[in-house]
Amino acid sequence: MSAKETVEARKPTRVTSEEVAELAGVSRSAVSRTFTPGASVSAKTRDKVLSAASQLGYRPNALARSLIIRRTQLVGLVMAEWENPFYTDILRQFSERFQREGYQLLLMTSVTEADVDDAMRRLLQYQVDGLLVVSARPSPALARECAASNTPMVLMNRHSPDGMESSVTCDNAQVGRDIVQLLLQRRYRRLAIVRGDARVLVGVQRTSAMIEEMAGADNAKVVADVTGCLGYQAGRQAIADLWRSPDPPDAVVCSSDPTALGVLDGARLDLGIRVPDELAVIGLGDIPEASWASYRLSTVHLPVDEMIDLAANDLLKRLADDSIEPRHWVANARIVTRESIRSAPT
């Protein structure tokens, strides 16, 4: 009898309903029933089971349970764009909401949009009841598989053309048109657009809308459409380049607030440009910093909370009733005007 023998015992098998049943002097079904809300058990049996359970430290195995009832109470969340300043809210709010409704979030990161499919496949192996995909879209083939296996899915920040998934976006084109109208009204005429990855759909939509809207105005033009420019440092550099160009802008519209704040600091502190007299700056997102005393940035307030609500509600509904069809939701953004643009002419 050497001490070695005990080393064998690695993962001590957690306590099962069998053991609880035995200690309580009842059947496994009785144990199962006491832990199933709304099942019929007599108060006496329930008490016996409960005391035996707490005595042994019993905790029902959710995996075994899910195998039977064919529901995991698991929702997969694929996060593609961690640069998005809102992923943080998105994550927190989804987490709190679904938790409150009795679901757990299974989190997957996908660095590029390409490995979204991989991430989703991994989630599907864990039999998630539903899927939340932020700033990305699965391949049509995978989307079809999900639809076929009746796994509801909602896309955030992406539209689903085939309508097999629900999706939540905001009205980017309208925002683009509104910004242009605002700038024209405030007597700005030479617009520079500064955005990140040229392929990001929301950027494309907003940009086209702005270009189109400018085309309809007199003496006004888009002097630059800079892509690949995202974040504070990039913005600060971008305004330096733009200001030196043959056709400098009198208004810069950025695809993110940090970029816009960089433009603002670059303009005022590095180049001595007077904002908003010589230059207007507009951001996107309305992050807290935008309203700080040093900046007072005009920007687009995205309806993040509303989008999250729309997405969560849609998924929860379809989780509860799979006869509900997926649909497309659009939330409304709104422009917040602060001191980085001139006030309205009287």
Next chain:
Amino acid sequence: MSAKETVEARKPTRVTSEEVAELAGVSRSAVSRTFTPGASVSAKTRDKVLSAASQLGYRPNALARSLIIRRTQLVGLVMAEWENPFYTDILRQFSERFQREGYQLLLMTSVTEADVDDAMRRLLQYQVDGLLVVSARPSPALARECAASNTPMVLMNRHSPDGMESSVTCDNAQVGRDIVQLLLQRRYRRLAIVRGDARVLVGVQRTSAMIEEMAGADNAKVVADVTGCLGYQAGRQAIADLWRSPDPPDAVVCSSDPTALGVLDGARLDLGIRVPDELAVIGLGDIPEASWASYRLSTVHLPVDEMIDLAANDLLKRLADDSIEPRHWVANARIVTRESIRSAPT
């Protein structure tokens, strides 16, 4: 034969290994083996299985598998303090790292430290292989249960006195002492401490260390220890109050960068205080904004990346080998001096 009958079919049962086996003309064991890395299958069988599988769109059920092999490849992450500006990095980096190592993160939010136990219990029902707890600590009873069931756990930002869990913290007291020495050397003498919740351990440690260190200096004193003050707006208000007080500070040390930036804006823009001549401001965190041209804030750079690495490595090691004992890790923070304090006297 009414159309009604088909409505019955709700969750279409996903394809099982049984069906794959049948189509491939082999046994279920063969299917299982082709999907188990390192199992012995002939190339011929493997091919038959693989083609049948892709034909049917077969995906092994991770739940059923976990039930047998007693490993889920699931790691539970409990996030208690979403105010922490780093939870964002923490989440992303943990997610990427564990994903790379073949684990999935099961995310749980706990609003208060009180429901950490609830969150953990829910995670345990899903048979997570390990636990990551950020800015919170489970009750001793629950910690004991985890230890007993051999579920490794690591605490971030909290120390585990009983040593049943691993923990990762940074040397808060040392940072406090360093800050005081720096301020004294730069000829500041009247220190105000501004922090959030008075009960947060790291704040307590740093504050005591600062008070103690100040006590050992001549003509120097702590003029205020403001608690319940967190974030930009709170900071901006706090400096207004402090400046009006009978004993105004010449240096303010904040428990977060946003707070410090609020103090900075309040001091310079609202009150016309000259920084750093009349007032020094020091933050905590070294968020990107701290280095922006409008602020140039001196702050404490927390070793977030290092802490994340320490935590992830510890957990992964203990996941792979449960004979490894939990331990306590300490990472080193460092002060970043920018223009919000005077330069060193010559």
Next chain:
DNA sequence: ATGAAAGCGCTAACAA
């Protein structure tokens, strides 16, 4: 290398 059989921990008919 392969298949048959046993079972992981649980729930859901079905009888009693």
Next chain:
DNA sequence: TTGTTAGCGCTTTCAT
């Protein structure tokens, strides 16, 4: 209300 029985989809001895 209760226990008995039959699986959920998978892996794993154990023979062959």
